[in-house]
Amino acid sequence: MNELIKHARELLESGEVAAVIGYRQVSAKRTKPVIITDPEETSALVFNEYCLNNLAVYLTKARIKLLCKKNDKVLKLAITAKPCDVHSIVALIQENQIDRDTIHIISFNCHGVAKDFGFDFNGDNLASKCITCETHKPLYYDKLFGEVMETPQASDTAIARIKEIESMPHNERFEFFKGEFDKCIKCYACRAVCPLCYCQRCITDKTIPCWIETSSHQRGNFAWNVIRAFHLSGRCTGCGECDRACPADIPLSLINRKMSMEAKNLFSFVSGRSLETPTLVGSYNEKDNDELFM
Amino acid sequence: MDKQNWEPKIAAFVCNWCTYTGADLAGTSRLKYPANCKLIRVMCSGSIDPVFILKAFERGADGVLVSGCHPNDCHYNAGNFHARRRWDFFHELMDFIGIEKGRLQFSWISASEGKKFADVITKVTEDIKAMGPFTAYKKMNSEFTIDFPEEPFEILKPVFQENSDKETV
């Protein structure tokens, strides 16, 4: 921990970075995001199993401009990111939202986080994404901390859920999702918390013409959730923040997970894993699956 | 409503260069096919947004067909390749959330495939007839009515026939 603080302090003091986005502890099993610009405040920085937030969501063009422009000079922005958060950063770089050269990634060898604040960190309370995580060491970073530790064992309930849904007949499935989507109160917390929902104006806010009905009724709820899932298909890096944010407990990341499985299945692609691989949306292969087409 | 006399409503999004022209050829060849399918012409299959399909269902379609040029024959070189990727995804998503694959069908029909166009329309219409009206979606539709073109004359009954008891604007 001291190393992290020392490093952040050095970065800020040397003037290399304008700010450090990180976590601070608020109670025993709870952290909060913090943006630090004063070297003196770096002592608040922590990294542990309760650093749940995906801080990549703060990497927006406007915020970077606001934080990093210092007297005609553009400084770097440092961010503490779990290996899985780095995937989001990679995706953002690939979608031209940030520039790799202006981001200083401080990452950690990670052995998982708790599913939510207040839970003990153990196999029973492991966050869903950590169960199948394959990147305990970040794929891209500028500074790496932390020791390699074993991840607690847990069973993959999400995949079992997907299998269960897939085994239902279509009409039941439709009713199931209709019911789930119907809980939506259109608070758009899922959108706000998603690092990849960076659009200045969301499709659902476009009213001339009206793309998605925003009134709170089944049809509009359905359309919004389907299009949200589709817009993240092949882009979602699986951070699961939408699930945590949703006040109505709609299984958002379940659909995202299913679509990520399809991306892997159909196109052997996993989002946010490599800066060199072209993004799935926006590229094509002449040999893509053609079975669909008569 | 009498299921025997029920006729499905099908929307087809087709590209201007291949499938629309293929449909023209089906016409000049006087090939016969069911009258349930109405074509919406776009420039390229690459420009069809998934929202179009949701909108079609929202407007009471029982099925949707998307069709464009064969791979490598796109008038715009690669539009259909991007479309194919998009549909590969969207189709899986729709299937997962419970919309049967037959409701949403895809094809490549070239300008010279008038016969294929007629066959595809016939097949899609029959498939959807066999599946019956898309009541699940229509139920959602009925919950909150939307404005759609006026129906001044008797011959065109309201679009949402199944729920004609509900009030429509």
Add this chain to the structure above:
Amino acid sequence: MSLCYQCGKCSAGCPVRYYMDIAPNKVVRLIQLGYYEEALKSETPWLCAGCLTCSVRCPKEFDLAKFMDAVREIAIEKGVEVKQENILKFHKAFLDQIKNHGRSYEVGLVAEYKMKTLDLFQDVDSAPGMFLKGKLDLLPHNIKNRKEIKSIFKKTSGKK
């Protein structure tokens, strides 16, 4: 089959072309046109040495050697009279050896072949030499699992 455009490159390169009654490409032509009987009766498939020269050089990548194998197989199945009957007899004798011993047994092979063809004096010049040099074993090399070989023969000889 419809791949063949009758360029004749197969016949041109065939090492045993001079001994054949009709050119290999003509066998293909006959089959293409449906004259199966004429094709099956021809000596050509039997004289084919299976050297694959035609298959390797075919501009249409048609595997003529394999095609000839198939013609022979059909000819046997249909019981068409084989003009080059010695060749067939040899093949049969050879397969009998394998069937019985699992490996080729040359003394038995030659003996059976000669019994079948009554061509007793061919190779009299080489056989004694072979014995002297210890190349012909008087006893066959039997493999252990002859049952399996026999069953393979039995299963594959069944009518299709």
Add this chain to the structure above:
Amino acid sequence: MKIGVFICHCGENISSTVDCPRVADVCRGYSGVEYSVDYKYMCSDPGQNLIKNAIHKYDLDAIVVGSCSPHMHERTFRNAAVSAGINPFMVEIANLREHCSWVHDDIEASSRKAIELMRMAIEKVKRDKPLTKIKVPVTKRVLVIGGGIAGIQAALDTANAGYEVVLVEKEPSIGGHMSQLSETFPTLDCSQCILTPRMVEVHQHPKIKLMTYSEVERVEGFIGNFKVTIKKKARHINEDKCSGCGMCITKCPIKKKAYNSFEEDLAFRPAVYVPFPQAIPNIPVIDETVCTYYKTGKCGMCLKVCDREAIDFAQKDTMHVADVGAIIVATGFKLYNIEKKSGDSKYKGYGEYGYGKYRDVIDGLQFERIASASGPTSGEIKRPSDGRVPKKIAFIQCVGSRDDSKGISYCSKICCMYTAKQAMLYRHKVHDGEAYIFYMDIRAGGKMYEEFVRRAIEEDKVKYIRGRVSRIYEEDGKYIVKGEDTLAGMPVEIDADMVVLATAMIPQDGAESLARTIGIPYDKYGFFNEAHPKLRPVESTTAGVFLAGACQSPKDIPESVSMASAAASKAIILFANDTLEREPVVAKVNEDICAGCFYCMKVCPYGAVEVKDVKDMNGIVYKEVAYINQGVCQGCGTCTATCLSKSIELAGFNNEEIFAEIAAL
């Protein structure tokens, strides 16, 4: 908004299964419809007048015509609307014939469908916006790539029409393959005699800028406005100073180190050379790879003998930029001449013919050089190996061509003719010689072509044998050609003194990379694709890029020349106007809400999307957004569907219009 609805009966084509008056009646009831009428033939003059008069009388803003396919008469009705003062894009066509009356039998069903189709079109037209055609300026200069006969013809035709031409040739001289040929079929006139005057004309033409020993490096821009970067390779000779006296060539001590590629490697050339005596321009090139000066820094013999001080060892490649309005690609062909070890080439070699192993097994172009009066043997037919006159010669057709196993399925088209010509030339020159031709089919379509082949057989006694050769091997200085006469059903063996292989025509080296540079599609062999195989054979699918000659597919000289003239006339048509008009169906970005993810840039097949900086009032960039170049955009709309924030709209097919159509389903 006042909408006029016009339902056409199309004689009985529509009205036989669609109740047209009823359709017109129903449409009259839709909101916004001011006038609705049905008529026998809307596309006829009276029909069009009906539309025009209605527009005037009812002061219509938009019209919907229910008729045949928009591919048939959209333009007709748009023109009618324009002449009555309505924007042409305020016209919608509902396809009541091809998509309705012709394909359905039931009158009730097709009438209902017709009404629904009309309803969709009416809803769309309500959302239509007036559009104006896009005007693009035209640079009236053409770039011709390739200085063979096709390039020469295209350059001359364009230049004679009064436009400037930049002719780029990668070799030191123009002339191409035609300058290598001895005599041409079917007239047997001397190739160089008819070509050389054209070459000189190109050289002297005031409108043609000739750039030899140069290659196209980069092409930017779009129709009417291309910006081309051309690399001029270092000749190491100052073109302005050189008088073409040839002293350097005569005195160069390196005589036998480099094969003469113009002579198809049948002879050597010095380190400083012109490809052939009639070369245009007649300026030599120093070959760095063999010149002693570049190896040891010594020699400099040419430097000493050149009294005009034209030798410049330090010369470097230079880049030149040209603005052109059209590009004519005429890069031509080369012969399939892969030796037995084909390496990573996509074509396999011909080991069975000993090609590349036996010196007297040569290809068609090599025979042309041997038969040419200006060639290495001064026109005498001699074997490359020992210089003997071959008394028996075998020609083999379809070597490479029509041979799937070697990677080429197509027919090279010219081999039948040139083989007949070569056999004829041989018989004319070697009276006691025998000529055999192994062929599969004779394809002699063309004026006087079949007669020419018959002449070879009947008058010159060339022996044609139908069958592909399987193997060639050397025995006692003869080449045993093993074939089969498939007509006689007999094996054939010929002990020839020389064998000529009519190898396939394949695209010139680098054709594929050039196609990518220009942005034109090509087939799996590397031949450039035409926009339409029948109706647009000289245009590429990229607007403003035209094709001429054998770069598109195998062609003989008259075909290449006519294609070149056609391509030139396409360029001239383009230059007839100062500005270029094009359909306004293009995509446009809403810069206010563009998030700058640039997925549109990734999916655009035409590279029409650019990065645009949005500046605040102090001139400081505060945002990068996508910008679509309207000249380049072809209007496919793939970007509109890919855009996640829906910041792009395709004019003429915008989302509001399509939603309206869906709503009216």
Add this chain to the structure above:
Amino acid sequence: MKYGYFPGCSLTSSAKEYDISLRKVIDKLGISFDEINDWSCCGATSAHVTNHKLSTALAMRNIMLAEQQGLDNIIAPCAACYNRLIISQNEIGKHSGIRKETEDLLSVKFKKDIKVFNILELFLKSGINKIIENRKRELSELKAACYYGCLLVRPAAITKFDDAEEPESMEKIIEATGAGAVDWNYKTECCGAAHSIARRDIVVDLSKKILDDAITHGANVMVVACPMCHTNLDMRQRAMKRKYPDHKEFPVLYLTELIGLSLGMDEKELGIDLHYTNFKYADTLLNNSAKG
């Protein structure tokens, strides 16, 4: 590297010396073999020319045995065996129907992808340097005509190791032994082995042509890698002599024998005395110097 060994019938009888010399040579070069237990005939050529199913089953039985024995690869020194094994394996890989049929016949499932190598590949892969290192005898006077025969390099699409028309791999091995190789025309021409017994007339004609071409091109020994070819070219020379009285005896060696010679083994050891034609290394030298 350890190799599975499939000798094939000929190597146990008419081509004993091939087997003997091969085993001696690899022993010297430090390559080890693991013979397939209870191998059976590959079915060449009689099986595949008359019964396709049978031929595939016979060939695959041996591959199956190798798999069961835990081998990764098989060396098949006989060109015909090699050809049958590799073609059957390829067919099974391509056509799931044939695969299933054969699997049912043999009541097994093929799991592993066993590589089948011919003798040339064996030496190219792990022999050339060792041959050069262990060279004991000067062989430069030998001018070998390398005879591949028809089955060793065909079909090139499946064998994938050398050019089908102008192969050069055997020459490379020959050069490693220090002997010279001549360029000649009949490298891959067929000797007619399939008709060795039933149509001896054909075989004699074809073999004679091959030998003559080698002589014309200045060879003083022929090197083969196939027992069938050897039988035809070596044993049939007597019949040849009867048909063509001016035929001169021409020595035909197995590739392994030549390698053995260069490694310093003597003729008897390698079984060269089992040939019908005489090959005495000393004689050849003598002949050459007499000519020269």
